[in-house]
Amino acid sequence: MIPKNNVNPDCLNNRDELHESCGVFGIYSNDDIDAVRLTYYGLYALQHRGQQSCGIAVSQDGHITGHKGIGLVPEVFTEKVLDRLEGRITVGHTRYSTTGGASMEDCQPLIIRYKEGQLAIAHNGNLINASKIRLDFENRGAIFQTSTDSEVIANLISRFGLKYKNFEEVLIETTKNLLGSYAVVIMTKKKLAGIRDPWGLRPLSIGKIDNSYILTSETCALDTIGAEFVRDVEPGEIVIIEEGILKSIKTNQKKPHSLCIFEHIYFARPDSFIDGASIYQSRLEAGKLLAIQHPVEADLVAGVPDSGITAAIGFARQSKIPYGEVLIKNRYVGRTFIQPNQKIREESINIKLNTLKKEVEGKRIVIIDDSIVRGTTTKKIVRMLKEAGAKEVHVRISSPPVKFPCYFGIDIATKEYLIAANNSVEEIKEIIGADSIGFLSVENLLKCPIGAPKDSFCTACLTGKYPMKVPSGLDETLEDK
Numbered sequence: 001m002i003p004k005n006n007v008n009p010d011c012l013n014n015r016d017e018l019h020e021s022c023g024v025f026g027i028y029s030n031d032d033i034d035a036v037r038l039t040y041y042g043l044y045a046l047q048h049r050g051q052q053s054c055g056i057a058v059s060q061d062g063h064i065t066g067h068k069g070i071g072l073v074p075e076v077f078t079e080k081v082l083d084r085l086e087g088r089i090t091v092g093h094t095r096y097s098t099t100g101g102a103s104m105e106d107c108q109p110l111i112i113r114y115k116e117g118q119l120a121i122a123h124n125g126n127l128i129n130a131s132k133i134r135l136d137f138e139n140r141g142a143i144f145q146t147s148t149d150s151e152v153i154a155n156l157i158s159r160f161g162l163k164y165k166n167f168e169e170v171l172i173e174t175t176k177n178l179l180g181s182y183a184v185v186i187m188t189k190k191k192l193a194g195i196r197d198p199w200g201l202r203p204l205s206i207g208k209i210d211n212s213y214i215l216t217s218e219t220c221a222l223d224t225i226g227a228e229f230v231r232d233v234e235p236g237e238i239v240i241i242e243e244g245i246l247k248s249i250k251t252n253q254k255k256p257h258s259l260c261i262f263e264h265i266y267f268a269r270p271d272s273f274i275d276g277a278s279i280y281q282s283r284l285e286a287g288k289l290l291a292i293q294h295p296v297e298a299d300l301v302a303g304v305p306d307s308g309i310t311a312a313i314g315f316a317r318q319s320k321i322p323y324g325e326v327l328i329k330n331r332y333v334g335r336t337f338i339q340p341n342q343k344i345r346e347e348s349i350n351i352k353l354n355t356l357k358k359e360v361e362g363k364r365i366v367i368i369d370d371s372i373v374r375g376t377t378t379k380k381i382v383r384m385l386k387e388a389g390a391k392e393v394h395v396r397i398s399s400p401p402v403k404f405p406c407y408f409g410i411d412i413a414t415k416e417y418l419i420a421a422n423n424s425v426e427e428i429k430e431i432i433g434a435d436s437i438g439f440l441s442v443e444n445l446l447k448c449p450i451g452a453p454k455d456s457f458c459t460a461c462l463t464g465k466y467p468m469k470v471p472s473g474l475d476e477t478l479e480d481k
């Protein structure tokens with residue numbers, strides 16, 4: 001069931017990291033390309049956005065079919081499964097659930113049947129009015145098969161499908177009813193559509209291979225399949241590809257552009273570009289500005305793998321302190337968030353990370369990470385470095401303190417569990433046992449996405465300034481941007 005305040009109850013557990021929402025992908029093929037396999041490789045490139053489940057839907061002989069399952073892309077899609085799927089139009093999804101659970105029924109794309117036929121939908125984001133819409137539907141006798149807010153979108157499409165003949169009008173009316181973040185890829189038997197919410201909270205890009213169109217959460221998936229980048233879908237824009245032609249509909253709902261700043265800090269792959277800005281350059285810049293803002297005398301700069309590496313390189317370049325590795329990550333260990341409880345999770349970090357003792361011994365180390373949520377992981381890393389013989393450990397974080405929850409699809413713990421919501425910077429330093437600590441300021445952070453439109457970011461979990469009013473009961477401190 002969708003939780004009352006639309007925040008995953010799992011947020012109340014002991015997770016220490018920020019977590020992705022989902023990756024969406026779609027192909028409308030006008031050429032002789034293997035759309036299904038390209039979707040598979042596209043999802044592979046978007047795996048970092050969600051590792052709980054994945055799926056591909058395909059329009060095949062006038063019928064939409066698909067395959068989905070719990071697990072990583074190569075686990076769910078075998079050669080045999082891919083051979084079974086065939087078609088010119090596809091929709092794909094990698095999922096990390098922020099509403100609903102990790103059950104089979106909640107895997108996407110959702111395939112539904114409505115008056116006009118079949119439809120497949122893949123959604124990245126979180127609707128803050130999903131519970132209300134769902135209740136409205138249920139009061140009229142509708143039955144929901146999943147606990148996801150994505151099914152709410154599907155039901156709205158179905159409802160407006162009764163009123164409007166034109167698919168374009170159906171989508172426009174649907175988006176008028178949605179509040180929150182959404183990058184959605186929708187497929188009918190003959191059309192592929194992409195929708196980005198009026199704030200542009202989640203990314204969505206358009207690419208092309210010859211005459212075929214691709215929609216993707218991130219541009220790294222375009223590079224992976226040899227497609228060229230065309231442009232980003234604009235906030236509040238709907239694109240519909242039909243009979244080989246891409247049509248753009250600019251809804252008049254556009255709001256102040258508010259891309260989630262954590263796409264730049266953490267979520268997106270460094271080789272992606274969002275709204276004109278390189279994620280890699282952005283992280284390098286964050287490291288550089290962090291070195292200027294919080295200088296320190298030290299012997300070595302290192303990043304927490306993998307999330308802190310790029311900022312650490314930026315810090316080292318600016319500070320002229322040599323860059324090196326001090327932590328080695330075991331890439332074959334599942335991410336810490338899949339562990340069921342804090343005790344096991346704390347233990348798992350030893351499995352996941354190990355120190356390079358010879359590099360650390362007797363040195364003053366600057367260790368860079370992208371963010372601190374609960375502080376548990378950082379505390380453990382400081383302890384590991386000290387146990388390995390570090391003379392001093394200076395923690396530098398390439399983002400500001402996370403003080404407020406996110407309602408737009410990113411799994412950030414409630415305030416109660418956020419170390420920075422309950423402690424001063426000095427207190428955080430004491431808790432994690434570092435010799436010094438420094439966070440990048442909001443002002444400096446916003447300088448990092450070079451090339452992105454000015455003032456075009458959501459920073460709500462850092463500042464408490466949410467880009468939209470949310471229904472009462474979510475958070476008393478919410479205010480308009």
Ligand code: SF4
Binds near residue numbers: 406410458459460
């Ligand atoms: S609240 Fe934070 S994590 Fe959520 S969308 Fe805004 S910037 Fe991103």
